[in-house]
Every structure is written in structure tokens, then in C-alpha cells.
Amino acid sequence: MVVFRYDRSFEGLLTAVFDAYAHHEFPDMLLGEADTPPLFFDEMVRIYTDSEKSTRVWNGLKRRISESALYMLPDAWLSELPGVDMLLFKYMRKAIDAPCSIELNFGDADVMELLKIWKSVDKERLRVIQFVRFQKTVDGMFFACVEPVYNVLPLVLDHFKDRFHDQKWLLYDVKRDYGFFYDERVTTEVHLDAKQWDENGRLNEDSAATDELFFQKLWKGYYSSMTIKERINPRLHRQNLPVRFWKFLPEKRK
Amino acid sequence: MNDNVLEKLKTLAESAKYDVSCASSGTTRGHTKGTIGSTSGWGICHSFTEDGRCVSLLKIMLTNYCMYDCAYCINRRSNDIKRATLSVSELVELTIEFYRRNYIEGLFLSSGVVRNPDYTMERLVRVVKDLRLVHRYNGYIHLKSIPGASQELVNEAGLYADRMSVNIEIPNEASLKRLAPDKNFQSVLQPMQYIQQGALQSLEERKRFRSAPRFVPAGQSTQMIVGATPDTDKDILNLSSYLYQRPTMKRVYYSGYIPVNEYDNRLPALKQPPLVRENRLYQADWLLRFYQFSVDEIVDSSFPNLDLEIDPKLSWALRHPSQFPVDVNVADYELLLRIPGVGVKSAKLIVTSRRFGRLSSWQLKKMGVVMKKAQYFITCNELPMHTINELTPERVRALLTNGTRKVDDAQLLIPFTY
DSSP states (O other), X not given: OEEEEOOSSHHHHHHHHHHHHXXXXXXSEEEOTTOOOOSOOSEEEEOOOOHHHHHHHHHHHHHHSOHHHHTHHHHHHTTOOTTXXXXXXXXXXXXXXSSSOOTTOTTSHHHHHHHHHHHHHHHHXXXXXXXXXXXXXXXXXXXXXXXXXXXXXXXXXXXXXXXXXXXXXXXXXXXXXXXXXXXXXXXXXXXXXXXXXXXTSOBOXXXXXXXXXXXXXXXXXXXXXXXXXXXXXXXXXXXXXXXXXXXXXXXXXX | OOXXXXXXXXXXXXXXXXXXXXXXXXXXXXXXXXXXXXXXXXXXXXXXXXXXXXXXXXXXXXXXXXXXXXXXXXXXXXXXXXXXXXXXXXXXXXXXXHHHTTSOSEEEEEOXXXXXXXXXXXXXXXXXXXXXXXXXXXXXXXXXOOTTOOHHHHHHHHHHOSEEEOOOBSSSHXXXXXXXXXXXXXXXXXXXXXXXXXXXXXXXXXXXXXXXXXXXXXXXXXXXXXXXXXXXXXXXXXXXXXXXXXXTEEEEEEEEOOOSOTTOXXXXXXXXXXXXXXXXXXXXXXXXXXXXXXXXXXXXXXXXXXXXXXXXXXXXXXXXXXXXXXXXXXXXXHHHTTSTTOOHHHHHHHHHHTTTSOOOHXXXXXXXXXXXHHTTTEEOSSEESSOHHXXXXXXXXXXXXXXXXXXXXXXXXXXXXX
């Protein structure tokens, strides 16, 4: 069994593909820096992430599969699922070896699996776009906490930059403890040490704008009046609006 | 802004909630400098009420005072309910503040008819014009056109709204006359015609001048109440199919009748709204729009109503066993769409993947085909054992509608041999 050890970055994975082809040796297992190796293995190959090698692999893939299929790879990578790196490795290998593009061969288990993972990442991205609730701060910035299952924050920035281009906003992933700040021009990645919100993502009283709570009240009032009592359907409700988002939604708070 | 607004907001939301449409799709418009917001083509739902319906737009009425007395409507003149009117500035502030917090995708504005249709329509147009031109709001606007409004006002409204709608409500003119004495088909179809004319004219102009204004870019929609009158599904679907043939009609919504005015004996006394029938109508609607079915295939004079127990596509398949089994490895896309258990997505996946090799049942399953249904209607790489022709339609129907299966049956049900 051949084991590759790499730094668990996407570039590292692309470098691993390069090295595998360079040495005609393909891994049966991919390990991160800190992972414990299996009890028995034949060879351990150390991969040193190299941007030149990863760019070459990326450009090579560009020639073999279409752009939409190509960008499924980094999106699926953001799922952070265990084993997704091996799946991506297998997919890239198939894409490189096949005489024509494999991206539409959904009869292939790996291609289908990648499509499934990409779909669930994309769904999570959409859900973040749907269920982000901004709160206005005293200094006129808009702040929101999110806790997505997959690391989809980088994928939603374009949408929010377009929609709220004339307001300063900060999106913060509390699970992964990082966020993006938009200053009406560009987004920058930020990490906040002093948390000015409670566990439900609500801003502290002194940092929220004066009318913020009132608008939340208005929204909550509107939301509860919209329900048609005769049609109540809790199962459908939870299916469309998963419970894990409720704590961040002013309309669902007690 | 104070608690008074909260009360008004609640009252007007209560009055507006029976309108089904909440779509925010159909226009893609990025931001421009100095404006607020954008629209995204596929539409985004920002919340869901406890009945499972999406909240995408701030669906609200400008006022719920109404001079009409339609039997099915909560806002009818003779109802003793709370009435309120929002001022333009209140409505604009609500919309923009909600929008900036990502609560909503835009505004859905409608109104009760006050004084006369033109007066009401003019007030609606003033609000959206204000929102677009003074407050530079660039998000989605769905505007209700008032039945009986004049062409000039509809033409002006169309310049600011993304989508407009006029509700038919009752699929049959005689029933409409009986339940809503102030309305007739003409007053509903006329504004639809105006919207269509405006949109087609704008398309024509935009071919010549790039800067010509867009007119209702997301098209129009309408709504029909189901179960308030004795009309059959055939009447309803025939009308929808007729409407879909018109160029700008994007959606027909069906709303299961909720007895809001129980005292009115022109309406049936229902224990609960006809939700299953509503669901079946939506399924039939999808067949019309995405599955290339024609309306006579779904309902005809011998089957004027949809089967409540099984979906319309399965019901069609059971009535036409001669069309099956379909070989998924060679059949046309159109034929794949007719297989119960195969949807648009899986049909497309099948068409693209079978170029690479023959497909087997496990691959179909992974693609999302509902094999529980599809197994009786297809052949693939394996040999079929029990298709509809061996089992007879009645038996297939029984197998698919019975929730619990006996263990002994399971052996007969193994669908394919390797």
C-alpha cells in the first residue's frame, strides 16, 4: 500500500497528482500531516506543496474538462468531508487518463459521487444566501453570524457583494471562527478575538443600532401573521427551513 | 416608525397571505452604482412559514379596504375585520430596511379596490415609482394589477415592476359571476392582455434600441382557487393550458380553498382545504410545462378529475400500458420524461451518460430515478421481469398504492435478473 502525506490543502492535493504522475506511483491512501499512518504500508511518499506543480495540474485539467466541471473540484473540496480528497484524486486521474472528457459520464460511480457532493455544497451555499440575517450595528455596519455545515462562506461573497454593494457588512462563520468584511469596495478575510454577540449570533445591546430590535420585532410580527393556520405542516416547514438555522433567525427566536 | 406600524403590518399581512404567488424569479439584474440591491434569476426564498410556504417577498397590501364583495375573499366589503392603510413612506422604509437585512428578496404589492379600479391602480403605481425613482431601489417588485384598470396605468406600472399578476380566482365565468358579482372574465383578461402587449412591444423595441426600457421582464402570473366551486380539474387545467400558450404567462398558481367566510352559503363547507387536489394540480401543471404533456392527455371527458391517490403521470402511464416498457438506453428524451419515477434531472443525466456505456438499474438508482415506480415501466441493461405488461395496470396500481407489503410478495417483486 502506498501512502501519500500532504498538508491537506487543495494545492497540496494538486501537487500530489503531479508527483504521482511524475513517479508513476499512485496512492491508496491520502494522509494529512498530523494523521497516524496505518499499521502496515509499503511506502510513504511525502508531498511538498509547490504552486508551480499545482498550476500545471490545474492547467492540464482545464484542457481536459469544461470550466463548470473544473470548478466543481474546489467547491467539493470545501465540503471538508473525510475522504473527499481521495475522491477528487480519483476523479482527476480519470479525467487525465481518459481520451475524452469524463465529466458527463454519470454512470461512473466517482463522477456521480462528486456531482452529489458538489450538489450538497451548492445547496448549503444557497441556504446561507437564503438565511443570513443581517443586524445593523451602531456604526452602520451590517453583521451576520452563520454556521454552515460545509465551508461555503467563500462561495457566497459574490452574491452579497453584488446585492449589498452600498453597505458595509461582515459575515462571520462561528463554527470555523473566521469571516469576511466588505468595506463597499473589497472583501477581506478577518478573524475576530473579541466576540460582541451571544451564542445565538445576537449582537450585544451596546453594539446594535437603536432601531435594530424594532425591525426584528416588525419582521417577526409580519412572519407570524403570514402563516395560514388551516395549512400548518411542521414536517414541510422543517424540511424547507432546517432547525439548525433557527437560532440565527429573528422570526424563529422565542 | 412605531408600534402602530407593527399593527398595520400584521393586519395587512393577514389580508395578503392568501395570495399564493411568492416567486422572485425571472429577472437577473446586477447592481448599478447608486442603487440598492439586485435580482437573481432563479429567485431566493428567505424564510418559510409554519405551513411550509416560502417567504421570498414582502407580501403586503397597500390597504385592505375594498369596495367589492367577492364571496371567497377575506377582505370583502361585508366582512367585519380590522382595516388599515400604509402610507407610502412607511411602506418604502419597511421594504428597504427589510431588504438591507436580507429578510426579503423584494416587494409584492397588492391592494383592495378603493373608489374605482383606476384610482387604486394609480396609488399602487405611485408607490413603485417612488421606490424605483426616488429611493433608487433595484430589487424585485411584483405588482398586482387591479381588475378593470386602464391600459395607460398598466403600461406605466410595467416599467417599474418585474412581474405583474391579475388573479382569475374562479376558472369558470358563470361561477365567477355568482361568487363575485362585481367582476367578470373581461375585467381580468383585459389587464392580462395589456401586460402581454406591453411586454411584447418592449421586446420589439429593445431589438432596435438597446436602451429601450424593459417592461415586466419576469412576465406575469395568475392564481385560481380550487374547491370553492364545482368546476372539475379538466376546466382548471384547460384554462391553465390556454394561459400558458400566451407569450408572457409564466405561472398559474392553484390555491386550495380555505373557508375564510364560513357564513356564506354560496360556498361549500369544507372540513379542511383540498390540499391533495391542489398538489395533484401542481403536478399536472408541471407535466404541462416541463414534461411535454398536452392537457388532453392528463384529463379528458372520461377522466375529468385527477386521481387523488396517484400522481397524474403514473395515472397516464397506467392508462397507456402499450407505451411501456421503455428502454432507457435508446429511448428519446421525450419518452424518458413519460416514465413514472424519472424526472427532468434524471432524464437529462440518462441522456448524457448513456453515450459512455449501457446503463444498469443500480446506476439509474444513483442518478435519482425512483426505482420503486420506474421498475414496472423500463428495461435497461438487465432483463425486465415484471413490467406493467406482465403484471397488468391494476396490479401495478395496487402495488404502488399499498403502503405495507407482505413478505411473500417481495420475492415476486425482484424486478431484474442479472
